[in-house]
Amino acid sequence: MDTVLSQLAEVLEDRRHNAAPDSSYVAGLHNKGLNKILEKVGEECTETLLAAKDAEHTGDNRDLVAETADLWFHSLVMLSNRGESPDAVLAELAQRFGLSGLEEKARRKPES
Numbered sequence: 229m230d231t232v233l234s235q236l237a238e239v240l241e242d243r244r245h246n247a248a249p250d251s252s253y254v255a256g257l258h259n260k261g262l263n264k265i266l267e268k269v270g271e272e273c274t275e276t277l278l279a280a281k282d283a284e285h286t287g288d289n290r291d292l293v294a295e296t297a298d299l300w301f302h303s304l305v306m307l308s309n310r311g312e313s314p315d316a317v318l319a320e321l322a323q324r325f326g327l328s329g330l331e332e333k334a335r336r337k338p339e340s
């Protein structure tokens with residue numbers, strides 16, 4: 229599974245550094261800056277939430293899967309823009325194995 233993420237990360241980095249903004253969607257997003265990328269992540273997040281609600285009523289998850297793919301894609305563009313890769317996220321998730329969700333969340337709370 230992570231092979232797909234690795235391959236996609238390579239393509240995103242190549243487009244970020246080597247493609248012209250007028251010929252590559254990814255290069256165009258990077259050219260417009262982080263705020264435009266964040267706008268797209270927010271848009272895709274909303275569309276994913278709406279698709280989940282629709283799927284709950286229809287029983288058809290196809291739009292939910294497609295919107296989640298869009299959300300993940302744009303999240304990867306965001307990570308790329310900040311110099312991160314999917315490997316960093318996978319490593320973070322791996323560290324959380326063996327912790328309950330409540331325990332992990334408590335560890336993230338800033339101390340008062």
